[in-house]
Each structure stands twice: as structure tokens, then as C-alpha cells.
Amino acid sequence: MSDLSRKVIVTVAPTGAWPSKKDNPAIPLTPQEIADDVYACWQAGAAVAHLHMRDAEGKGTMDTERFKETVGLVRERCDIVLNLTTSGDLNATDETRMAHFIALKPELASYDCGSMNWMHNSLFINHPAFLERLATAMNDNGVKPEIEIFDAGMIYNSLYYQKKGFLKGPLHYQFVLGAAGGIAATVENLVFLRGLIPAESTWSAFGIGRGHMPIFYAALALGGHVRVGMEDNVMYGKDRLAASNAEFVERAGRVIRELDKDLATPDEARAILGVAKR
Numbered sequence: 001m002s003d004l005s006r007k008v009i010v011t012v013a014p015t016g017a018w019p020s021k022k023d024n025p026a027i028p029l030t031p032q033e034i035a036d037d038v039y040a041c042w043q044a045g046a047a048v049a050h051l052h053m054r055d056a057e058g059k060g061t062m063d064t065e066r067f068k069e070t071v072g073l074v075r076e077r078c079d080i081v082l083n084l085t086t087s088g089d090l091n092a093t094d095e096t097r098m099a100h101f102i103a104l105k106p107e108l109a110s111y112d113c114g115s116m117n118w119m120h121n122s123l124f125i126n127h128p129a130f131l132e133r134l135a136t137a138m139n140d141n142g143v144k145p146e147i148e149i150f151d152a153g154m155i156y157n158s159l160y161y162q163k164k165g166f167l168k169g170p171l172h173y174q175f176v177l178g179a180a181g182g183i184a185a186t187v188e189n190l191v192f193l194r195g196l197i198p199a200e201s202t203w204s205a206f207g208i209g210r211g212h213m214p215i216f217y218a219a220l221a222l223g224g225h226v227r228v229g230m231e232d233n234v235m236y237g238k239d240r241l242a243a244s245n246a247e248f249v250e251r252a253g254r255v256i257r258e259l260d261k262d263l264a265t266p267d268e269a270r271a272i273l274g275v276a277k278r
């Protein structure tokens with residue numbers, strides 16, 4: 001395996017819980033569409049797939065059967081690292097937020113390290129008791145938490161859970177900038193957040209919507225990993241919808257190679273993150 005310090009993990013987040021076909025007709029929503037999309041992104045160089053499911057009406061769901069079907073289709077075709085959301089439906093119970101990763105044992109699952117007002121219209125609740133249960137269930141099932149940080153206080157929460165033994169280092173962070181209710185997508189904020197995490201941590205970042213490109217370039221310049229995809233951004237440029245998620249991955253590959261770095265393969269991503277193939 002070559003020098004991992006020169007490898008950048010590109011995560012694709014193809015679906016999310018919110019965007020619809022009205023926002024971008026190319027967004028994948030069914031298990032088959034998501035699996036086909038993930039395969040195309042893997043071919044384009046994505047090492048990790050962060051997956052959300054939708055129900056028959058296209059609404060976010062934590063339905064384990066949907067995750068099973070999709071993950072089965074993905075695993076048949078490629079070795080991409082799987083990162084399953086634990087926050088795909090604001091009305092899900094604590095149990096349904098964990099049942100899918102207990103059944104499927106992906107390498108990674110999201111760990112949203114605090115609660116917040118969400119999009120100025122609802123609550124995104126991650127109760128302290130739930131965060132303890134979630135970390136314990138992840139540890140018991142060999143699933144590494146990807147600690148999603150929407151604001152600076154969530155980093156301090158993560159340090160508390162590490163001190164208490166629920167989160168085990170080296171920690172892996174995903175900085176989410178530009179979600180309404182969280183920290184804004186500015187380069188200064190990314191530099192600030194990165195300065196708060198333990199030195200041995202790995203981290204990735206993305207900006208939502210208009211903040212996508214500044215955060216993408218800044219994360220790469222700071223030595224981080226990056227996330228792209230329609231969960232976060234349905235526009236390729238100011239006036240054009242993305243043709244596909246793979247188009248974002250292809251752009252990431254071009255920029256990373258221009259930086260004299262290279263895309264991490266899925267196995268290189270596992271080595272960087274310290275997770276075993278499942």
C-alpha cells in the first residue's frame with residue numbers, strides 16, 4: 001500500500017433525507033437507484049458511501065429492510081466502505097436509528113454529537129442518553145462512529161464522550177458546515193473547528209449548497225478528506241444541476257490529482273480510518 005498521507009478519501013452522499021426529484025431529477029431514491037449510483041461513484045473513485053433510505057413516497061426512513069436491500073445490492077458489486085446514517089428520519093425512535101447497523105455491520109455509521117434546531121422548522125434531537133446508547137451499540141458491533149459536527153459545541157461533546165470511554169480514539173470527524181441551525185459554511189469556521197479536535201483524529205468536511213466549493217477546496221488545502229453528493233448539494237455550478245453524483249466524484253478526483261495527491265481506494269480508506277472490511 002502506498003503512502004497513505006497522500007491519499008484523500010472521497011465520500012459520496014448520494015441521497016440524504018431531504019432533496020427530491022424536483023430538486024434534481026438525477027437523485028437516486030430507491031434501493032436499486034442508490035446501488036447503481038454508488039457503483040458509478042465507486043468506479044469514479046469514491047471510497048466511502050454515506051447512505052440514507054427513502055420510503056415509497058420518497059420520504060426519509062430508517063427502515064432496516066430498505067437498508068438491507070440497498071446494502072446487499074452494493075456489496076454484490078463493489079468493495080466501497082459503507083457509512084450508514086443513524087439520522088434519516090427526525091421521527092425515528094432510538095431503536096430504529098440503530099437496528100440497521102446492528103443487522104448490517106457497516107464499517108462506519110454517523111454519530112451526530114448533539115442536538116440542534118433544524119432548518120428553522122424542527123428539532124434534531126440526539127439526547128445524551130441516546131448518544132451513550134449509540135456509542136455502546138457501535139462499539140459492540142464493530143462500527144466506527146463518524147462524528148458529525150454541525151457546530152463547535154458538538155466537538156466538546158465528543159471530547160466528553162471520549163473521556164467517558166464511549167468514543168474511542170483516534171476519532172473520525174465529519175464537519176458539516178452551512179446547515180441552517182448550525183455553523184455557517186466559511187473557510188474561517190472550518191479552520192476554527194479543525195483546531196478543536198484531537199491531533200490524532202482523522203477528519204472530512206463539506207459545505208451545504210453555496211458553501212460547497214469553498215469548503216471542498218479548503219478541506220483539501222488543510223489536509224482533510226472530503227464529501228460530495230446530492231445529500232449536500234444538488235447544483236454542479238451556479239446555474240447548472242449536477243448530472244449525477246459521479247460527476248461530483250470525478251471533479252473531486254481531478255482537483256485532488258492537481259494537488260499532487262491521489263484518491264484513496266476503499267482499502268486505503270479502511271487503513272486510514274482503522275476499520276476492517278466487513
Ligand code: ZN
Pocket residue numbers: 013016017050052085110231
Ligand atoms: Zn446523512
